[in-house]
Structures are given as structure tokens and as C-alpha cells.
Amino acid sequence: MEVVVAAVAWALSAVCGSFPPSNTLGLCGGKPIESLLRGKLSAGAQIYLSGSDGYAKATNRWSVLDAPTTNIVVVPSVANDVSEIVKVANSMNVPYLAVNGGHGAITTVGKMKGGIEIWMDSLNSVKLSKDGKTATFGGGILSKAVTDSLWTLGKQTVTGGCECTSLLGPGLGGGHGFMQGRHGLIADQFVSMDIVLASGKLQTFNASSDLWWALQGAGHNFGIVTAVTSKVYDIEHPDWAYVSFLYTGDKVEALYRSINKYLLQDGAQPVHIINYSFFFNDPSLDPHKPVIMFYILQEGASAVDTVYTQPFIDIGPLMTNAAGGSYKDLPEWTGNANDSPPCQKSGLVNIRFPIDLQVYNVQAQRKVYDLFASATQETPALNGSLFLFEGYSTQGVKKVPHRSTAYPNRPANLLVAPLLTYPPGGKKLDRTAAKLGESLRTILYEASGLKEKYTYVNYAFGDETKQNWYGYESWRQDRLKALKHKYDPLGKFSYYAPIA
Ligand SMILES: Cc1cc2nc3c(=O)[nH]c(=O)nc-3n(C[C@H](O)[C@H](O)[C@H](O)COP(=O)(O)OP(=O)(O)OC[C@H]3O[C@@H](n4cnc5c(N)ncnc54)[C@H](O)[C@@H]3O)c2cc1C
Numbered sequence: 001m002e003v004v005v006a007a008v009a010w011a012l013s014a015v016c017g018s019f020p021p022s023n024t025l026g027l028c029g030g031k032p033i034e035s036l037l038r039g040k041l042s043a044g045a046q047i048y049l050s051g052s053d054g055y056a057k058a059t060n061r062w063s064v065l066d067a068p069t070t071n072i073v074v075v076p077s078v079a080n081d082v083s084e085i086v087k088v089a090n091s092m093n094v095p096y097l098a099v100n101g102g103h104g105a106i107t108t109v110g111k112m113k114g115g116i117e118i119w120m121d122s123l124n125s126v127k128l129s130k131d132g133k134t135a136t137f138g139g140g141i142l143s144k145a146v147t148d149s150l151w152t153l154g155k156q157t158v159t160g161g162c163e164c165t166s167l168l169g170p171g172l173g174g175g176h177g178f179m180q181g182r183h184g185l186i187a188d189q190f191v192s193m194d195i196v197l198a199s200g201k202l203q204t205f206n207a208s209s210d211l212w213w214a215l216q217g218a219g220h221n222f223g224i225v226t227a228v229t230s231k232v233y234d235i236e237h238p239d240w241a242y243v244s245f246l247y248t249g250d251k252v253e254a255l256y257r258s259i260n261k262y263l264l265q266d267g268a269q270p271v272h273i274i275n276y277s278f279f280f281n282d283p284s285l286d287p288h289k290p291v292i293m294f295y296i297l298q299e300g301a302s303a304v305d306t307v308y309t310q311p312f313i314d315i316g317p318l319m320t321n322a323a324g325g326s327y328k329d330l331p332e333w334t335g336n337a338n339d340s341p342p343c344q345k346s347g348l349v350n351i352r353f354p355i356d357l358q359v360y361n362v363q364a365q366r367k368v369y370d371l372f373a374s375a376t377q378e379t380p381a382l383n384g385s386l387f388l389f390e391g392y393s394t395q396g397v398k399k400v401p402h403r404s405t406a407y408p409n410r411p412a413n414l415l416v417a418p419l420l421t422y423p424p425g426g427k428k429l430d431r432t433a434a435k436l437g438e439s440l441r442t443i444l445y446e447a448s449g450l451k452e453k454y455t456y457v458n459y460a461f462g463d464e465t466k467q468n469w470y471g472y473e474s475w476r477q478d479r480l481k482a483l484k485h486k487y488d489p490l491g492k493f494s495y496y497a498p499i500a
Pocket of ligand 1: 105139159160166167169170220458
């Protein structure tokens with residue numbers, strides 16, 4: 001069968017006037033591969049060619065810098081479709097990339113040129129197991145669908161904090177979220193996965209496989225997950241509350257000193273507390289400098305306890321807000337709901353320069369605030385940028401043995417990243433933004449006293465080292481390389497933070 005496919009591809013490449021066949025897709029606008037696929041896909045699968053509404057929707061991305069280029073979108077409706085797409089693409093030597101929520105911003109994905117986007121959107125099923133301890137999700141399910149569908153069953157699991165990203169995009173690289181203090185990362189919930197490998201073979205993996213370790217932290221490198229079974233939990237604490245404080249920039253030292261002292265507590269932040277802050281520009285609040293939004297989220301409460309809020313009231317915020325509600329309100333409160341600005345795909349460049357920290361260095365916080373302030377004033381195109389400081393509770397993450405998964409930095413307390421946002425178009429602006437992002441994280445890294453610089457793979461800019469993404473221990477790197485060699489020797493899945 002492979003031979004027939006290759007022969008047809010060859011013939012079609014001749015019709016299209018392209019040689020070698022890897023060019024066929026680009027020159028013929030996806031038509032030859034479309035013809036090959038039509039006969040192989042299930043009735044529910046969709047194919048979108050450039051110019052169609054479906055294509056526009058499927059290829060719309062959160063960040064447009066170094067986005068992958070795609071000539072055809074295929075939307076599988078069953079797992080076997082993914083297998084067929086991979087086999088056909090391999091036979092034509094055409095690259096392919098799984099796309100889910102479309103929020104993967106790492107610039108390495110831009111190395112996919114003229115390939116097939118496998119849009120996972122239709123694989124969005126949810127099935128609770130009989131014993132209620134796990135659920136099986138389609139490989140294209142988005143966070144909100146996970147939370148909402150489980151909630152109606154009295155269950156929940158760890159997802160990213162944002163409604164619009166997928167379960168697997170974050171999860172394959174670890175996956176931070178509001179429930180991680182209780183249960184660990186998204187990846188820590190995985191129990192088994194159905195994966196289409198680079199050969200096109202669909203195979204089920206679980207903890208008994210050598211690949212399992214790598215799927216929990218470096219999982220974007222090995223295949224396309226068509227379904228994942230994850231641990232789910234009874235909803236123990238449906239109630240959550242938040243309080244937010246808006247501060248002017250003169251409060252930087254007081255704010256981050258207090259977060260260290262009253263919340264982080266040397267890595268002992270209470271499991272029911274999350275703190276989250278960001279710098280941003282709003283001339284109506286301060287015409288010259290960024291302001292700081294700071295949230296405390298508390299699980300199992302209808303209002304955040306004063307023991308946590310009083311130190312931050314004492315700092316003297318410009319404004320405060322507070323509400324009680326349920327777990328499902330968290331994305332909206334923190335600006336991560338489907339209709340919140342951070343979820344939108346507005347044709348902008350969105351690049352982050354992450355760094356894991358243990359504690360806030362107060363002097364360094366001042367330095368990065370001042371640099372963020374001056375740079376976003378000097379370059380008005382960067383004015384919509386944010387500087388994110390995420391302080392989830394970490395008990396669940398730390399209790400998983402550090403060596404047991406490819407996720408490389410379980411001891412971290414803080415996930416920090418400037419998010420530089422600007423309209424695309426100028427190489428000079430790209431360079432200015434990248435230089436700023438790098439300078440900001442370098443200030444924090446140098447002040448941290450940390451020997452190793454970890455840059456969370458799902459927030460990474462794209463120019464970091466493999467050690468920054470996957471760990472400094474040589475055994476980690478060796479193990480990843482060996483698995484890559486075994487499962488994806490030709491590097492078919494080497495666009496998102498590639499191991500090799
Ligand atoms: C607004 C926003 C909020 C975020 N919040 C969080 C958060 O709370 N926690 C967190 O950890 N991260 C968060 N992130 C980062 C997020 O983890 C990454 O951006 C991630 O890549 C998004 O996944 P996606 O499916 O939306 O993007 P996509 O671009 O669709 O996917 C990213 C990559 O994942 C791989 N992939 C996706 N689906 C599959 C699959 N089924 N099988 C195999 N590979 C697959 C592909 O390599 C793809 O290039 C956030 C990002 C944004 C933009």
C-alpha cells in the first residue's frame with residue numbers, strides 16, 4: 001500500500017510540475033494530498049484548503065511570530081484518521097504538526113513550512129470511567145470543556161488556568177494550573193495515552209512503557225495523542241474566592257516583600273492559596289508608568305481570609321476588588337476566560353521569556369519594573385505587554401518524585417515571564433522585543449542565586465537550550481535522546497521545543 005501511495009504522490013508531483021515530491025503540497029495548493037487523503041479518512045473528517053473559512057479558523061494563532069506555515073488543514077474525526085494522515089504525509093515527505101488550541105507560541109514551530117496542520121478540534125470526547133477515578137478525553141479537548149463536563153459529574157482534574165488552551169498542549173510539557181497544589185501537574189494526572197507515532201502506528205502507552213517518563217514533560221516530541229486517560233477527583237472544595245489589589249509602581253518593594261513573607265513562606269505557601277500578579281500599562285490609572293495587578297485566590301472560602309489580605313491592604317492599593325464564587329469562576333476573575341483579552345487571537349506577536357524562581361528578589365523586582373516601564377514607554381508598540389508572576393501552590397507538584405518524569409524542575413515555587421505583545425511586521429521591533437525579554441529574565445536569573453536556569457517549555461521563547469527546557473542532568477538529556485532515537489528517529493515531531 002505504501003508503494004501505491006508513493007507512486008500516486010510521485011505522479012501527482014509530476015502533474016503539479018514539482019520535484020521532489022516534498023514540494024508537491026506547496027505548489028499545488030494542497031490538492032494532491034487532499035486527493036490521497038479523501039479515500040482514506042473517515043466520513044466525519046474535514047479537509048480545509050487555503051482560502052476557506054475553516055482553514056482561516058484552524059490556522060488562526062495566538063502568536064504570529066514564526067508561526068508554522070500550512071497549506072492544508074485536516075481535521076480528524078477518529079483516531080485512525082490521524083494515523084492515515086501521518087502515513088500519507090510520510091509517503092509524500094510532507095511535514096505535519098498537531099494543532100489544538102493554537103496557543104503554542106514557541107518560535108521553533110515556525111520551522112514547519114508548507115506542511116499539514118492536523119487540527120485536533122473534533123477529538124473532544126469525555127468519558128468517565130465506571131469507578132469514577134479516571135476519565136478519557138479526546139486528544140483535542142480544550143480546558144473549559146474538561147472542567148465543565150467533569151463539573152456536571154461532580155468531578156474535576158488539573159487543567160491549565162486558561163479556558164482557551166487545550167489539555168494536551170500544556171499537559172505534554174507539564175501543565176500548571178489552579179489544582180496543582182492538590183494533585184500535581186496536568187501531566188501527573190495521565191494514566192494512559194493513545195498515540196499515533198511517527199510511523200503512523202496507533203499505540204496505547206502507560207506507565208509500563210519506556211516512553212511514559214518522557215510523555216510527562218517532553219511529550220510534544222513523540223507523537224500525536226488521540227486520547228488521554230487522566231485521574232479525576234470528587235469536587236471537595238467547590239467554593240473559591242478572590243481579592244485583587246491594584247498598586248502603583250512605587251509599591252513594588254512592599255508588594256513582593258509581603259508576598260515572600262506572608263504567602264510564599266520559603267516554599268510553604270498554603271495549599272489553598274494562589275497568588276498571581278502582573279505589571280501592565282494603563283494610562284488612565286498611571287499615565288507614565290505601569291501599574292501592578294495582584295490577586296490572592298483562596299480555595300474553600302467565600303471570601304479571602306483577612307490573615308492573607310491585611311498585609312496587602314496595609315501597602316495602600318489604588319483599588320481593590322473581591323468576590324466569592326466557584327472554581328469555575330477562576331479564569332474569568334484572573335482574565336483567562338475564553339472572552340478575556342489574553343485568550344484572543346488578534347494577529348499580534350505574543351512572546352514570553354520564562355524563568356522559574358524560588359522567591360522574589362525585591363531589588364531585582366524593582367529593576368525589572370523600571371526596565372519594563374522605560375522600555376514600554378520608549379517603544380510604544382510594546383505598550384500592551386504584561387509581566388506575569390504566577391505563584392501557584394506547589395505541594396502536589398513537589399510530592400511527585402523529581403526523577404520520575406521528564407518535567408525537569410519540580411522544586412520551583414514561581415513561574416515568571418514577561419509577555420511582550422505587539423503588532424507584527426518589523427524585524428527591528430522583533431529584535432527590540434526579544435532583547436528586552438531576554439534582559440528582563442537575565443536580571444531575575446542573575447539575582448536569583450540559582451545555578452540552573454529553567455525556562456518552562458510551554459512559555460519558552462524558542463532560543464533557550466535543551467537544558468533550560470528539559471533539565472541539566474546528563475541522564476535526563478541522554479534518556480530523552482535515546483527515546484527520541486527509538487520512537488522518532490527522523491524527527492517528525494521536532495517542531496515544538498525539539499529534543500533533536
Ligand atoms: C492565554 C494563555 C494561557 C496559558 N495558560 C497556561 C496555564 O495556565 N498553564 C500552563 O501550563 N500553560 C499555559 N499556557 C501555555 C500553554 O501551555 C502553551 O501555550 C500550549 O502550547 C498551548 O497549547 P494549545 O493546545 O493551546 O496550543 P497548540 O499550538 O495547538 O499546541 C501546542 C503544541 O502542542 C502539541 N500538541 C497539541 N496537541 C497535541 C496532541 N493532541 N498530541 C500531540 N501533540 C500535541 C503540538 O506540538 C503543538 O505545536 C498558556 C498560554 C496562553 C496563550
